[in-house]
Amino acid sequence: MESTKKTIIVFSGDFDKVMAAFIIANGAAAMDDEVVMFFTFWGLNALRKDAHVAAPDKTFVQKMFGAMMPRGPKKLSMSKMNFAGMGPKLMQREMKAQNVMSLPELIETAREQGVKFIACTMSMDVMGLTKDELLDDIEYAGVASYLGEADESNVNLFI
Amino acid sequence: MESTKKTIIVFSGDFDKVMAAFIIANGAAAMDDEVVMFFTFWGLNALRKDAHVAAPDKTFVQKMFGAMMPRGPKKLSMSKMNFAGMGPKLMQREMKAQNVMSLPELIETAREQGVKFIACTMSMDVMGLTKDELLDDIEYAGVASYLGEADESNVNLFI
Amino acid sequence: MESTKKTIIVFSGDFDKVMAAFIIANGAAAMDDEVVMFFTFWGLNALRKDAHVAAPDKTFVQKMFGAMMPRGPKKLSMSKMNFAGMGPKLMQREMKAQNVMSLPELIETAREQGVKFIACTMSMDVMGLTKDELLDDIEYAGVASYLGEADESNVNLFI
Numbered sequence: 187m188e189s190t191k192k193t194i195i196v197f198s199g200d201f202d203k204v205m206a207a208f209i210i211a212n213g214a215a216a217m218d219d220e221v222v223m224f225f226t227f228w229g230l231n232a233l234r235k236d237a238h239v240a241a242p243d244k245t246f247v248q249k250m251f252g253a254m255m256p257r258g259p260k261k262l263s264m265s266k267m268n269f270a271g272m273g274p275k276l277m278q279r280e281m282k283a284q285n286v287m288s289l290p291e292l293i294e295t296a297r298e299q300g301v302k303f304i305a306c307t308m309s310m311d312v313m314g315l316t317k318d319e320l321l322d323d324i325e326y327a328g329v330a331s332y333l334g335e336a337d338e339s340n341v342n343l344f345i
Numbered sequence: 346m347e348s349t350k351k352t353i354i355v356f357s358g359d360f361d362k363v364m365a366a367f368i369i370a371n372g373a374a375a376m377d378d379e380v381v382m383f384f385t386f387w388g389l390n391a392l393r394k395d396a397h398v399a400a401p402d403k404t405f406v407q408k409m410f411g412a413m414m415p416r417g418p419k420k421l422s423m424s425k426m427n428f429a430g431m432g433p434k435l436m437q438r439e440m441k442a443q444n445v446m447s448l449p450e451l452i453e454t455a456r457e458q459g460v461k462f463i464a465c466t467m468s469m470d471v472m473g474l475t476k477d478e479l480l481d482d483i484e485y486a487g488v489a490s491y492l493g494e495a496d497e498s499n500v501n502l503f504i
Numbered sequence: 505m506e507s508t509k510k511t512i513i514v515f516s517g518d519f520d521k522v523m524a525a526f527i528i529a530n531g532a533a534a535m536d537d538e539v540v541m542f543f544t545f546w547g548l549n550a551l552r553k554d555a556h557v558a559a560p561d562k563t564f565v566q567k568m569f570g571a572m573m574p575r576g577p578k579k580l581s582m583s584k585m586n587f588a589g590m591g592p593k594l595m596q597r598e599m600k601a602q603n604v605m606s607l608p609e610l611i612e613t614a615r616e617q618g619v620k621f622i623a624c625t626m627s628m629d630v631m632g633l634t635k636d637e638l639l640d641d642i643e644y645a646g647v648a649s650y651l652g653e654a655d656e657s658n659v660n661l662f663i
Binding site for chain 2: 190202203206209210213214216217219265266267276277279280281283284286340341342343344345
């Protein structure tokens with residue numbers, strides 16, 4: 187029988203694209219598919235804790251990236267019609283009115299359903315993100331690990 | 346024999362990305378592949394009719410989204426070099442000079458070739474788009490339906 | 505045994521997305537997978553030579569596109585935090601500090617590893633890019649050729 191495993195590279199940190207990634211991931215997990223999400227570049231921001239985390243060893247540029255990039259799902263911007271941050275709030279309100287889960291709920295549900303979260307270590311190094319700044323209990327790996335998962339999957343998306 | 350079915354998630358509403366999606370879809374359909382396009386988020390704008398459609402039951406936010414989002418393929422913006430709307434017009438002109446079909450023609454051809462169009466009902470709810478506002482004779486479904494199609498396909502793209 | 509061939513459509517010309525594409529391509533090639541990269545629309549800019557190339561037969565619009573689009577990997581902008589061109593320079597510096605290859609090095613390594621580069625001829629026509637303007641010794645083909653490669657592959661990404 188063919189595999190029904192899915193992989194999703196979450197490259198984007200846009201609120202709407204991260205939403206789409208988690209809706210697909212949760213949908214597949216609900217159908218008992220194995221799902222692996224590989225967070226890289228801006229997508230890592232979806233995994234950031236919202237509190238400031240001390241990171242004394244960062245270079246100036248890494249500190250700057252860290253300060254300017256959004257901390258977690260509640261801080262992400264939309265790729266269109268962001269309206270200085272009002273866009274995600276308005277969309278969340280419509281989502282709630284339509285009984286669609288919020289992004290933090292989608293992330294929590296994905297974890298409960300056993301979706302595997304992998305943070306790209308090379309991107310973490312370049313952007314200066316430390317493990318302490320990201321959600322607890324996720325995995326850390328590089329592109330070879332992603333490719334190994336993708337080789338076992340029948341649907342592989344780059345978002 | 347392995348399936349040659351293709352699925353394309355059209356998440357973006359950028360003129361250039363929607364063009365790319367339809368060029369791939371038409372190319373695959375011309376090779377007798379089954380093709381499913383799943384329109385979600387901004388991608389739904391490519392399916393909008395250009396006329397205003399009365400929708401009295403919309404919330405204020407849904408009306409605002411509806412008024413600000415482009416109505417159909419002729420109104421889409423480019424992801425780069427949009428030049429306040431001149432970009433798509435210039436690109437259409439070059440496309441015509443090079444005998445490349447326009448976006449409305451590509452959409453029409455895809456329909457004639459039997460490409461299946463599915464509008465994501467959850468996105469329609471959140472953005473407040475009604476069936477009356479979208480092209481006639483398309484299908485409406487959710488992520489589970491997309492995943493079912495993707496499981497039967499050998500190429501699955503997110504655009 | 506199932507194929508482990510990979511295809512990547514490089515649609516984006518954003519520095520960070522092109523980086524991601526080449527990191528995946530080089531990773532797969534290092535694992536002895538066959539890899540095909542299909543450059544289309546803005547992605548073609550990653551293949552441009554940095555010198556100006558005379559192209560007397562271009563239309564006005566093609567000349568304008570040619571002049572405004574970046575010439576090669578050193579000129580690409582980031583999709584986020586570009587800071588008027590400082591973003592890619594800062595990221596390159598962090599990459600160097602972390603022993604990550606630069607984009608020109610990644611491109612060169614991909615070629616050395618035998619990754620197949622295909623430039624989309626239809627996009628070249630529309631944007632008025634000539635073969636002289638792109639890297640030497642690449643292939644030129646259309647969407648049918650891409651689809652043929654994708655049908656033989658087990659991972660197909662659109663970036």
